[in-house]
Amino acid sequence: MFSQRIDGLQPSPIRAVLGVIDRPGMVSFAGGLPATQMLPEWSGSLTQDVMQYGPSEGDPDLRAVVADRLRGMGVDAPPDRVMILSGSQQGIDLVAKLVIDAGTRTAVEFPTYLAALQVFRFYGARFVDVGTAAAAAALAYVVPTFGNPTGRCASAAERDALARTCLASGTILFEDDPYRELAYETVDRRPIVARMSGGSWIYQGSFSKTFAPGLRIGFLAASDDLFAPLLMLKQAVDLHSSRLSQRIVHDAVTAPDWPARLSALAAFYRTRRDCFGRQLHRHFSDLADWDEPSGGLFFWLRLKREIDTRTLLDEAIACGVAFMPGEAFYPNAPVLGTMRLNFSHADAGDADRGLAVLADLIREHRR
Ligand SMILES: Cc1ncc(COP(=O)(O)O)c(C=O)c1O
Structure with missing residues (x-):
């Protein structure tokens, strides 16, 4: 059946x-x-346009804000390579769909975010340790900044090493970064993808931990070779993320008090x-x-x-x-x-x- x-x-x-x-x-x-x-409590007003269908990539004003922040972090992602997601969990599903077949070597941290494992397993991933076998994998998925579940922050040397490995082996680097704003000490959080010039990569973040998980808004940016197929997959999943949620997030993160x-x-x-x-x-x-x-x-x-x-x-x-x-x-x-x-x-x-x-x-x- x-x-x-x-x-x-x-x-x-x-x-x-x-x-x-x-x-x-x-x-x-x-x-x-x-x-x-x-x-947050919300008391803004809405215009009718958010009730209409919108672009699959996301609303341009929110994409521009995200691109701006990414540039500030050293990530090479102009607005046309930024996509708004229905939660960053959706990014995990899109990337898995793009890359993983039955038996595809997928490098992850041991332990790692369990809902990513759930998705990767569904598509048939064979898991290997990102610390030792990233070069032999098609995809390397990491949560290097205040990781889930360990809370650990990867050192600059570890970040540089993984960037080098992925560049040398052609492994797609998938960096998942929903916790980066929740920093309680000064640590080096420069994304791994910002340490790669060239290569294939996806970087994603979320407004769930800093704003409101119920709105289900995250984002990804990707290298040129991956963005177009990821966008086609997004189109097939949900046409686009909620415009109402995108507007609420946009207004909050551009407000002077953000x-x-x-x-x-x-x-x-x-x-x-x-x-x-x-x-x-x-x-x-x-x-x-x-x-x-x-x-x-x-x-x-x-x-x-x-x-x-x-x-x-x-x-x-x-x-x-x-x-x-x-x-x-x-x-x-x-x-x-x-x-x-x-x-x-x-x-x-x-x-x-x-x-x-x-x-x-x-x-x-x-x-
Ligand atoms: C590492 C990691 N990635 C992705 C997500 C999904 O977040 P959301 O879909 O709410 O953006 C979470 C949520 O806890 C997470 O811990």
Whole structure:
């Protein structure tokens, strides 16, 4: 009844967990959700033109704004190679459709963003480690800046090395960068694609983490050889992204207070990160190791004892706490005993309570 591809279709573990986080009293460390109080209210006025069909590439004024920002980051992307996406998740699907057949070598970080793995798997990807086998892959997908799930920021040397490898081998570099504005320390975030002159690449970003995920607006820029086929794929998927959402995002990011809003957001999350870090020390110092993330939304815990944290999830949810088992972020065999904890969504009191519950569960399990 269904296509052969459907055999590879798996539900997203994250969407399944997100289904329970609205239960009253639930503390969620699960999704990469912005803090509710940092979401914008909107009181602008709209003109009728946004109700009409629009261009597949996206509305020109928003593309121009994005191109301008990309130029400031050293990315070679004039407006005609910028495409507005229905969330950057759509970019992952378009790129996978363009590049991945059954068995296509796809280089990723171990671990990496699980909803990218879900898409790549669907198209038949064979996963290899980007650290060692990027040269032998058709596509190298990375989240180098405050990565999901680890929160890690790749060094300048690592970025340069991957740029060199992709240029030398002809591997398409796909850089996914939704967290770059959420920086809590000064680190080198110059995109990898800005370190390549020539080569085939896609760079994408999102307004979900800095503005409003519900609007579903992201963007990509690509090298000349990839942009036209990606645009044809976009046309076939949804004609274009919501013009209403594009207008709201455009008006927000061109408003005079946008830089101040970004700074306030980073300051708010820095405070949450610091508080969460102290709470982790209180509850988890005998149970796990972790590095403090210099940006983004996640702490990545490595438990001192190997426990498959997937086995803890149901019990944690029954106790009113949701988290993401780290095992789901590994492309091939999972490394056991890892957890991804989001620190942006829960307030200090809830986070403390939730971490105490999780730590108790792990201690119980060890016994
Ligand atoms: C690495 C990464 N890429 C892409 C996305 C998708 O973001 P959106 O579709 O909301 O732009 C996310 C969301 O959490 C993410 O963490």
